[in-house]
Amino acid sequence: xxxxxxxxxxxxxxxxxxxxxxxxxxxxxxxxxxxxxxxxxxxxxxxxxxxxxxxxxxxxxxxxxxxxxxxxxxxxxxx
Amino acid sequence: xxxxxxxxxxxxxxxxxxxxxxxxxxxxxxxxxxxxxxxxxxxxxxxxxxxxxxxxxxxxxxxxxxxxxxxxxxxxxxxxxxxxxxxxxxxxxxxxxxxxxxxxxxxxxxxxxxxxxxxxxxxxxxxxxxxxxxxxxxxxxxxxxxxxxxxxxxxxxxxxxxxxxxxxxxxxxxxxxxxxxxxxxxxxxxxxxxxxxxxxxxxxxxxxxxxxxxxxxxxxxxxxxxxxxxxxxxxxxxxxxxxxxxxxxxxxxxxxxxxxxxxxxxxxxxxxxxxxxxxxxxxxxxxxxxxxxxxxxxxxxxxxxxxxxxxxxxxxxxxxxxxxxxxxxxxxxxxxxxxxxxxxxxxxxxxxxxxxxxxxxxxxxxxxxxxxxxxxxxxxxxxxxxxxxxxxxxxxxxxxxxxxxxxxxxxxxxxxxxxxxxxxxxxxxxxxxxxxxxxxxxxxxxxxxxxxxxxxxxxxxxxxxxxxxxxxxxxxxxxxxxxxxxxxxxxxxxxxxxxxxxxxxxxxxxxxxxxxxxxxxxxxxxxxxxxxxxxxxxxxxxxxxxxxxxxxxxxxxxxxxxxxxxxxxxxxxxxxxxxxxxxxxxxxxxxxxxxxxxxxxxxxxxxxxxxxxxxxxxxxxxxxxxxxxxx
Numbered sequence: 123x124x125x126x127x128x129x130x131x132x133x134x135x136x137x138x139x140x141x142x143x144x145x146x147x148x149x150x151x152x153x154x155x156x157x158x159x160x161x162x163x164x165x166x167x168x169x170x171x172x173x174x175x176x177x178x179x180x181x182x183x184x185x186x187x188x189x190x191x192x193x194x195x196x197x198x199x200x201x
Numbered sequence: 202x203x204x205x206x207x208x209x210x211x212x213x214x215x216x217x218x219x220x221x222x223x224x225x226x227x228x229x230x231x232x233x234x235x236x237x238x239x240x241x242x243x244x245x246x247x248x249x250x251x252x253x254x255x256x257x258x259x260x261x262x263x264x265x266x267x268x269x270x271x272x273x274x275x276x277x278x279x280x281x282x283x284x285x286x287x288x289x290x291x292x293x294x295x296x297x298x299x300x301x302x303x304x305x306x307x308x309x310x311x312x313x314x315x316x317x318x319x320x321x322x323x324x325x326x327x328x329x330x331x332x333x334x335x336x337x338x339x340x341x342x343x344x345x346x347x348x349x350x351x352x353x354x355x356x357x358x359x360x361x362x363x364x365x366x367x368x369x370x371x372x373x374x375x376x377x378x379x380x381x382x383x384x385x386x387x388x389x390x391x392x393x394x395x396x397x398x399x400x401x402x403x404x405x406x407x408x409x410x411x412x413x414x415x416x417x418x419x420x421x422x423x424x425x426x427x428x429x430x431x432x433x434x435x436x437x438x439x440x441x442x443x444x445x446x447x448x449x450x451x452x453x454x455x456x457x458x459x460x461x462x463x464x465x466x467x468x469x470x471x472x473x474x475x476x477x478x479x480x481x482x483x484x485x486x487x488x489x490x491x492x493x494x495x496x497x498x499x500x501x502x503x504x505x506x507x508x509x510x511x512x513x514x515x516x517x518x519x520x521x522x523x524x525x526x527x528x529x530x531x532x533x534x535x536x537x538x539x540x541x542x543x544x545x546x547x548x549x550x551x552x553x554x555x556x557x558x559x560x561x562x563x564x565x566x567x568x569x570x571x572x573x574x575x576x577x578x579x580x581x582x583x584x585x586x587x588x589x590x591x592x593x594x595x596x597x598x599x600x601x602x603x604x605x606x607x608x609x610x611x612x613x614x615x616x617x618x619x620x621x622x623x624x625x626x627x628x629x630x631x632x633x634x635x636x637x638x639x640x641x642x643x644x645x646x647x648x649x650x651x652x653x654x655x656x657x658x659x660x661x662x663x664x665x666x667x668x669x670x671x672x673x674x675x676x677x678x679x680x681x682x683x684x685x686x687x688x689x690x691x692x693x694x695x696x697x698x699x700x701x702x703x704x705x706x707x708x709x710x711x712x713x714x715x716x717x718x719x720x721x722x723x724x725x726x727x728x729x730x731x732x733x734x735x736x737x738x739x740x741x742x743x744x745x746x747x748x749x750x751x752x753x754x755x756x757x758x759x760x761x762x763x764x765x766x767x768x769x770x771x772x773x774x775x776x777x778x779x780x781x782x783x784x785x786x787x788x789x790x791x792x793x794x795x796x797x798x799x800x801x802x803x804x805x806x807x808x809x810x811x812x813x814x815x816x817x818x819x820x821x822x823x824x825x826x827x828x829x830x831x832x
Binding site: 129130131148165168169170171172173176177178179180181182193195196197198199200201 | 425426430431433434436437438439441442444445446447458462467468471472503504505633634638641644645646647649679680683691692693694695696697701
């Protein structure tokens with residue numbers, strides 16, 4: 123199972139801050155979110171930065187393994 | 202053309218007179234930091250000590266201040282940098298700049314040293330030097346409370362009075378933080394400058410400006426960054442992404458990832474401490490965090506403070522960071538240099554090279570120590586000199602995290618190598634903003650320009666350095682430039698192929714950028730709401746013809762006059778350096794490119810800038826920018 127953590131803005135759609143999903147890739151997680159929470163929720167997660175075990179992910183093709191933590195975080199800025 | 206009004210104030214003789222700014226100077230340098238650099242270059246004798254009576258302090262505004270344009274309340278302080286000995290400009294929001302203009306002045310050039318503490322009072326066009334003896338010893342909050350709430354105020358706290366080299370100047374709860382502006386005021390016996398007036402900022406095309414402002418505000422409010430993320434999370438929202446990308450400075454920049462990053466993140470700040478957000482005059486972004494400290498609502502910490510007083514000293518207590526941020530502000534110290542110096546002292550202690558009773562993961566005595574730094578008590582007086590001075594005294598130059606003497610901001614550059622180049626070449630020292638802020642497109646933002654490759658980084662660094670120079674000179678907050686990245690990329694997200702392709706393209710077009718600099722004003726003879734609306738606003742305010750190309754060229758001119766100041770003060774390409782920890786050691790031993798390949802990037806950076814191999818601007822470049830005569 124993959125632990126999926128949602129940021130504040132996504133929780134509006136998911137009504138939870140995290141959940142466990144059976145998925146082998148990020149694509150499958152996107153699909154799950156789309157089916158479960160709708161297209162708006164999918165758009166919101168796709169516009170987020172994604173981390174796998176606290177490291178930024180740069181592509182959605184990579185394989186996920188049991189116990190991985192996927193977190194969607196808002197794109198922010200500073201200066 | 203309506204020319205800016207500058208006053209020269211001689212604190213030795215108490216003489217106050219107008220300082221004329223010619224139309225040519227105004228057109229070529231706009232205002233703020235670029236005009237300030239030109240004036241300082243012309244007036245300050247070579248090798249003047251930064252804290253000597255002969256030093257000069259320029260406090261100035263810019264054309265956009267007070268115009269009602271978005272994010273246009275920034276004012277500037279220019280002086281000889283107390284930490285680097287080169288140029289310094291320190292920029293601040295709040296209401297002082299607008300009030301100075303309403304009081305009838307666009308800029309003040311302050312010379313000499315008062316024989317007793319003074320407040321410079323500017324009320325409706327009249328400048329008076331007032332005795333400030335009764336305010337001596339007050340912190341920045343207490344002294345501001347002595348004046349009417351609606352006045353603009355710029356003051357120092359005890360740190361400025363005691364010449365802490367990184368003392369800041371405080372305006373409301375905003376600070377002109379970097380380079381020691383507060384120490385320069387303290388060295389001149391200036392406790393504060395206060396201003397109030399009712400004069401309106403002259404606008405050349407009022408109706409046209411108003412309609413353009415309406416469109417720009419709408420654009421900023423609809424943009425995912427300026428309309429959503431910055432108001433919602435502030436800059437502290439960066440902690441998560443900085444950690445994920447390996448750029449969150451940890452334990453004096455020995456790493457870029459922190460085990461407890463979630464405890465100090467922007468989300469934690471928003472969930473646990475945020476009371477509301479706020480903003481500067483005429484700013485629709487409203488990025489300021491308001492938090493409670495000791496049952497009082499105060500300004501919350503920015504990302505820099507969170508990173509440097511959090512992960513960089515191995516501290517995961519965000520409530521304490523709120524408190525130390527407030528204490529540093531009222532004592533009047535730049536949190537970046539203060540925290541950077543403390544982290545360095547912690548590592549010196551860990552290695553047995555010095556003893557300041559400081560250690561990582563132990564914040565218990567830090568509040569007490571920063572008070573001692575502000576008052577230069579005992580051995581802590583040494584910490585008031587910054588990390589470069591400490592490394593010369595105690596050793597540890599390889600891990601004293603500064604560039605030219607100014608401590609680095611909270612982006613660990615070994616996973617953002619363009620940011621590393623920016624830090625090294627920044628005219629004021631280790632500053633992310635003056636350095637071009639490539640971290641935003643390399644590591645923490647929506648774009649993912651390859652963060653390890655040196656390819657394309659000199660070109661992008663120069664582009665962004667010049668652009669930000671221009672935006673600052675015109676009087677705008679740099680956050681207003683965040684909307685330049687098209688909003689559809691935020692909607693598609695960082696993993697979409699279009700966003701990734703955009704990141705790749707940013708590096709791939711590097712070969713085009715060099716010829717672009719040679720013919721900028723002709724190549725971009727237009728303005729666009731989606732590119733640099735600042736140029737169009739400047740045009741409508743002043744009536745001076747301005748295009749995006751010309752605006753960028755003014756930025757380039759400003760960067761070069763600042764560089765020339767540094768060269769005249771004895772700096773060279775050798776000073777475009779970073780500590781060896783960042784250039785010669787890997788951040789992650791299994792990642793062979795996790796270092797800053799500075800030596801690879803610098804020669805190309807110099808070539809594109811039109812500087813020689815020692816980093817000195819060529820006569821051809823200076824002529825092109827009108828910085829030397831063409832005959």
